Amino acid sequence: MKRTTQIQPTWCPGCGNFGILGAIKQSLDKLNLQPHQLTVVYDVGCSGNMADFIYSYGFHGLHGRTLPVAAGIKLANHQLPVIAIIGDGGCYGEGLSHFVSLARGNHHILVITHNNYLYSLTTGQMSPTSQKGTKTPSTPSGSIEEPFNPLASAIINHATFVARGFAGDIPHLASLIEQGLNHQGFALLDVLQPCITYNKNMTYQWYRQHIYDLQKQNHNSGDKKTALAKALETDKLPVGIFLQKKKPAYHQQIPGFPDTALAQQDISSIDISSLL
C-alpha cells in the first residue's frame, strides 16, 4: 500500500522521527487502512514536517492547535480515524489547554506526541518536558521550571488510553499505535524521541538503558492509581500501555448524535418552522 509521497524527509539523519514514521506505516498496514480512510493532523515542528511525507488526507495546522482541529474533524466525520502528530512543545506547552480539555471530553483521537524534550525546529530551546536546569540558548543558566509530566497529566485528566513508546523500537511502537487507533476515545501516545542534533544527553543508547516494558511486568492497565504511580516514575521510564479504560467517546455522549456523519448530512432543504 502506498504510504508515503515522493518528497524525501528533511529530518536530520538518525532523527527519531524516522522511527515514528516507520511505526505509523507498519500499524496502518497491519490495520489495512487505505490512505483515504484516515486523516492525519500535523502540528508545527520537526514532527509536523511529516505532513509532506505521509500519503493520506492531511491537515497541517498551527503550532499548538492541532488537537482541536483533529477533534473537529472527528465530530464532522466520526467514521474516520484521526491521528494528531505533535511535539512536546505544541502539545504540552502552546496547546496545553486543548490537550487537557479534549482528554477530559474523551474526544476520539489518537495523539502521537513526539517528545524529544526540546524545541528542535527553533534550534534547541528548552521544552515543557526538559529537566530542571537544562541549559539551552533560551536558558543559558539552566531552566528553572520543573518538567511537565504528560502521562500523569493525561491520567488525572481522564484520558482513556495513555501509553508511552520509544522511537528506537519500531515494532513495539507500531503495536502501540495500532492499539491506540483501535481505542474508542482520547488516546495519548507519548513517544520518547531522540534528537541527535540538539539533545546530546538523551541518545538512543541512553533511552535503551532507561526504559522498561510495562507489559512485561504484569502491569494492570485497568487501574488508574497503578497507572499514575507508573507515570510518576522518573529514574527509569516505563514504556507500553499505562492505562486503558472503556468509556463512550465525546461524540457518543452527545444526545441524539447522528449515525450519518455530520459532513454527509443533507442540507439541501432545511425547514426551520419548528424552531421559530
Place this chain on the structure above:
Amino acid sequence: MNTSFNWKIAGAAGEGIKKAGLIFAKTCFKHGLSVHGYTEYPSLIRGGHNTFQIHASAEDVFSPQFKLDILVGIHEKATQYHQSEITPETITLSSDNLPLMKLVKQVKAHPKMKNMAALGASVFLLGLSLDTLKQTLAEVFAKKGQPVVQANHQVAQAGYDFASQNFKTQAKPAIPAKTKTDHHLFLTGNQALSYGAIAGGLKLYVAYPMTPATSILHTLAAKAKAANIIVRHAEDEIGTVNMAIGAGFAGVRSMVGTSGGGFSLMTEGLGLSGITETPLVIVNAMRPGPASGMPTWSSQGDLLYAIHASQDEFPRLVLTPGDPQECFQLAKLAQNLAEKYQLPVIILTDKYLGESYFTINKPTAQHQNQRYGLINTQDLNSDQPFKRYQDTDTGVSPRPLPGQPNGVHLCNSYEHDELGYATEDSSQRIKQVNKRAKKTAHILKDPDFVNPQLYGPKTADQTLISWGSNKGVILQALKQLKNTNFIHFPIVWPFPTAQFQTLTKTAKKLITLECNSTGQLNQLIRQQTGLTIKDQLLKYDGRPFFPQELQELVEKLS
C-alpha cells in the same frame, strides 16, 4: 392621536428587570403592536442598575426612543438616573405613588413578583388588555406550574386595579393593533442570526461564552437537538476556531461566535482559514474595547480590525447586518459564501443589535442550500495526491472531503504548491497569493452579494451613510428628517465600490454615521474611492444613537 409609546422599567440587577421588561414587551407584541425592546445592564449579577425599555407602535418601529411616556422605577434612584429622559408629560411610577410591596402582600404573593404589579398598572395606563398580560404570564411561567402563574396573575390584577382607582385621569387611549403576530416574530438579532445560520446548513457551532455573543451559544444549544446540529462550549476561543476549521476541512458548515477579545484570540485561526482555504464563519458581536472594555455595552469599533485581522493578506468577507431580518439573511448567506469561496466570513454585529428585541416579518420555513466546490467520488480516479490548490479562473479549487477514495490531499498552513506541500519557492508563493486574491473580484460579482442599499427618497438634500446596527435608528429618524435619504452597507468587505459610486453619484451632501471614535467606514470610503466625506457623526459611549438625538445632530450640520 397618539400612535406609539415609550415605556421603561429600571431597577437593580437581580430584581428581575429584564424579565419584567420582556414580559411587557411580549404583551405589547401580542396586543398587535410593532415593538422594540432595548436593555441596559452592567456586567454584574447582583446590584448595579438595569433597564429595559420598550418603544411600541401601531406602525413599524425600528429603534428605542429617548424620551419616555412611562418610567417605572423599581428602586429609589431609578427616576434620578433617568432625569434627562423625563418630560412634563412622563408618568413616573415609583414607591411614592405605586406601593408594589403592599399590593403583593394584599394577594399574599412572593415579593419577587412585585414587578408584575407595575406591569398591571402600566397595562391600565396604556389602554392595553389585562387579559393579554395574563396570557403572556401564563406562557412565561408555564414551566413553573399553575400556582406560580396564578399568583403572578393576582399581582398583575392588583396593580391594574390600583391604577384604575388612582391614575384614572392619566390613562392614555388604547393604540389600535395592526401587526398580525402570526406573520411576525419578536426576537433579538442574536436569535435571528442563529436561525439564519441553521437555515444556511450550519452543522457545528463552537463557542466560548463572551458577552454580547453568548446568547447565540444559548439559542443554538437550546435548539441543537431540534435543528440536528452540534453545539460545543469549548476550552477557549483558540480551541474554538481551530475546531471549527477542522470540521470545515472535513466538509461540515461550521461557525464560531465571540466578541472583540475572543476575536483577537481567533486571529491566527482566521489566517489559518485564509491560507488553507477552509470555509469558516466567525461572528464578532462588538462591545466597547480594547481588552475587557465595557462588556455589556455596544460599539462599532472593530470594522477595520475585522477587515485586517491576522497577519499578511488574504480574501475574506465582512458582513454587517443592520437588523434581525438581515442577521437572518446574512448568517445564511455567510454559510453559503464561506463554502463557495473557501474563505473566512466575519459577521459583525454588536450588543445593541444582538441583544435588543425587534419585530420582524417571519422568515419562510423552507430553505434551500447548494453545496459548493465538492467533487463526486466517480470523478476521482488517481492514487496520486489531489491538486487541492490548483490554480483556477476564480481562484476557487475543487476539494474532495476526507474519506473520499482517490481524493487524498494535504491542506497546509504553510505556503504550499498546488498539491498542498510546503514550499518557499518564489514563483509558487506568488502563484498561490494571486490565486487566493482572485476570489475578491468574483465575490463582488456574485448574484448573492448584497450591495449597499438606498432608503428614503431617490434624491435628497442630504444622504446619511452607515453600516450595521445603525440602520434601524436611521430609518426611525428618517420619519422626521426632511429631505434626507440613507445608504446602508450590509456588506462592507470586499468594498462594493461600483455600487457605492452609483448610489452617491448625484448625492448632494454626504454624512457618515458610526458608533466608533475615528469614523472607520468614513476612512474606508476614502481609501477605496478617493472620496473624502467631511461630515460625520460619531458616538462611542457604548449606547446606540437615539432617533431624536440623530435628528438634532443632522439638523445642526445643515
